[in-house]
Each structure stands twice: as structure tokens, then as C-alpha cells.
Amino acid sequence: MEQLWLVFVVCVLVTAFPSGAFQLNKQKLHRPLASLSSSLVGSDEKIDKAVETNSSEKNEKTAVLLCPAQFCVPADYEVLMSLLKKENPSISTCKVTPLPRTEWIKVAKQLPTKPFLDASLSCYKTLDWYFDAMEQALSQIFAEEGNDVKICIVGHSIGGWVARAYLGGLSGSSTAVYRLAQKQISSFITLGTPHSSPDSALVDQTRGLLKEVERSSSCSSQALADRGIDLTCVGSSGLSGKIFTSDLEEIVAATSYFPLIGSIGENVRGDGIIPEDLAFMEEPARRITIEKCYETGSPVRHAHVLPTPWNLWDGEAPSIPLPDDFVWYGSNSVVGEWSKFIC
Template structure:
């Protein structure tokens, strides 16, 4: 039986947005649970503040899944910010967010067999995001833990340009990697979505958000590309 999988929602997203992905994975034989976040749970993290409340819910979910399935490991799927938050969760360094009183320590890498990140911005030039991402990249650069399989999935859909229909992508890419004229999924540029030492994948024609009316990372067409890494 495949290991159970935990989905970590992206920034300002709720678990509801991942219901279809969760069902698709279950239909494919992968027991799957989504961290039960609500959109309002992210409010306390705005402005670059601590993501400890999200990490706590992730940890609670992982522990419940380990017990429910009587297993010692799970797979993690982190969409967007859920990917770099998962990298904090794996780590052995105390995490002290900007508004935390006490540091938190998760040390979850022995519990995770595979981490799949979907459209995750693993870098940022934006000042509110950089504190958390600098913590991740300074302490756990690249595919840091050798006992964890890192799979980073990027989308090649929109080339950022200063013209109608491409402005949002251009601005988002520039805030993320420092240049707007590059390819990405409309929010995250390819170069930011990959990690050194990981198994890095590019899928053409997919959009960033699970709320997109078009194909996104969790759509059946994209899922068939990366679901093999959960085996």
C-alpha cells in the first residue's frame, strides 16, 4: 500500500480548494488528507509574520495520519507557499517567526519520504516574504535532507511581459526572482519553483491556482506527470 499523503494548501487558500486533487489521489490509490486550513487562518501570517500557526496545523494533521494508517512515514505535497512551509517543517533549526515569543522546532524530515512542491516560490525579492524564505534557504538550501526525495514542479504557461494579459505575471515574477521577462505559471517563475539537487519538472500549459478555470497542477492532465513520484 502506498504511503499516505498530506496536502499543504498555498497562501490564503483553504482545504476546500484541494478537494478535487485529494479525491483524484484517493481514486488513484493514494490515501490523502489535506491540512484543514480555512482562508482566515492565514490572516495572522500577513505582512511576513510567523507561519507557526500553519506549521502547528500541519504537524497535527501529520500526527493524525501517522496514527490512523499505523505508518512511520508520509508523503507531503505543498502547493505554492505550502512548499516552503513544508521545508521549515522538515528542519532541525528552531524557527522564530517575526511575532513569535517562543521558537518552534519540528524536525519532521524522518517522517517524510517524499516532498512534492507545486508552483512553490522557493525564493523571493519581496520584503514581506523574504524573512521566512531567507530562513529556509539559509538553513536548508536546495534538496537539503538526503533521506527525503524532493520533487519540484513548475509550470511553463505565461511569459512575463509589460503588455495586456501578461502584466500580472511580469510583476509577480519580478517580485519573486528579480526579473519579469521569464516563463512561469502566471504567478511563480520556473527558476524560483525549482531547487538545486531536486527532481525538477516543467509542465507546459498549467496555471498556478486551484481556483483557475484552466488546467492547474492538480488537474488530471498535470497529475499524471508527477503522481508517479508518490509511489
């Protein structure tokens, strides 16, 4: 569900359709970066002035930018956004990176390349569209809340390591929004994000992207913490990955865990998609493992929806919701475990 290799498979299928089939959402597929407010930044001098102001006049507000999982859309996180504001009164604006699922088609340009075959793709060339969408949302936050607002980045699944790449400078961006954001991002939280690609993995599903993030010194936990960013990684140990079981969820978990770490069994646990062992950055990042919902005893799962990569005619339509009793990181009874670290 959240493995990047699936995107490449979908893109291959997309190329088999007539070229006109995807013109229905042409305007959604090509969204220009939002124009910056004149109150935000218009020059390097304004950036410097904004940073100086921040050092003397503290803004206690915190805005949240959520970076979504693969094929998930902003509509999938509306309930979570409301919960965050309810849980943490210091939160002002909550935004989701504006990515329709159709944007994932853009990875198709990497399919015939040598870096794809060699598993040496670069974040800069492959995920530029994701980084652009992040900056679109960041520019809106600054325009609404002011240049001195603090920002918490929350990354769900793949969105966590994409955001980590952005924080560490792997986007290659040098825009005014990027430079201001690097000063104002005060906390970073990941939910069910794979932070490493171990040698035991059967296949590099991100084709080198995650390894680039993992090996970059500027993306390391220590480097980000040294910049004053509070780091929290949230994982689950709710579901074991087993083949010989009557529990369908455990079978599905096994099919996800095995390619990622090369092993399954009662002791290999995670959120049903991401093994617990991969969900954490190194120290000094805070580690939170949530096994079950304290109210219902239900295991904490990776997501609350089934992303629908085949629905490319309406790229912003909500994903297929899972039953209400499926608990995930953003459920009402779980979100308080990590939202208290938004600062």
C-alpha cells in the first residue's frame, strides 16, 4: 500500500492508456507554485529582516504541515487536522501538502533510466513535484500566520522521509520560502515512516531514494537536532507478520515486512505495513511505540484508508475508508500520544 515500487507499476499501466484519457484533470496535474504574498518575502533583505525579528519577538503560534502517504490526498486527513487543533490549543493553521494522487504519475520519467535500474535515484530529480507542493503549502502558511510562525512538519509513511529529505536540503531548493522555512521549522514528527533500508531487504523498493536520505549527514537526527528541531518518530508493534495464521491482517503484514527486512514471524512486529524496527531515526530523536489503543485494545495500524491509485480521473477524491474500528496513528484515542510534541 505504501511501497514506492507500486507507483512505478501504476505508471507503466498508465502509459498503456490513450494519451487523452488523462486530460480530464489537466489543471490538477499541473499546479503552479502559489504566488508569494508580498508580506512574506520579496528579497533576501526581507528574509534577513524576518529572521532578525523572530529572534527578538517570539510568536507562540505553531502551524502544522502534514506530508501525506503515497496516493493519499488532503481529504483523507481532514478528521486528523481537526483533532490536532482540539488536542493542542497552541496550533493555529493545519495544512496538508496539496498533492492529488495524479501527481505520482510524474515518477514515470525515471522508469527507463539507469539510476532506476541501479537503485541510485536522487531525491532532487525524482521528488521535485512533492517538494514544490510542500513549498506551496509553506508559502500559504507564512502568508496567513506571518513570517515568525513556528512550523511542525508531520510526515505520514513515505511523507516522513520525503520531509526529512527536504529538511536536510536534498530538494535542491534555494527559494525564499525554503530559506525561511529552514529557520522556522521547530518540530518534526513521523508516523509509520520507514527511516532505513537495511541490507537484509529483498529489494530496494525506493530505488535508492531512502538510502540517499539515510546516508546524508544533513538529514541525520543529530544534524536536525543541532538546528533546534525537536524530533519524534512514532511506530507501532501492534501486528506481527505471519504466514501460517488465520488472521488475514497478519498475513498481509508478512507480505509487507518480508520484502522490507527479509524476515517474518511472531517477533517481527509493526503497524501492518512498516516493521517497528524501521520506524525510528537514530538518537537523539524521540521514539514512541504504540502497540494498542488504550480504549479498545485494538492494534494501531498504518493507515485509516486504502489509497486508490487507479482513480486517476479524480485525483483529489478521498481514498477508500477502512472501518471505524480500525485504529491508526491519527485516531482520536491515539493522536494525543504524539501531538503533545508539536511545538
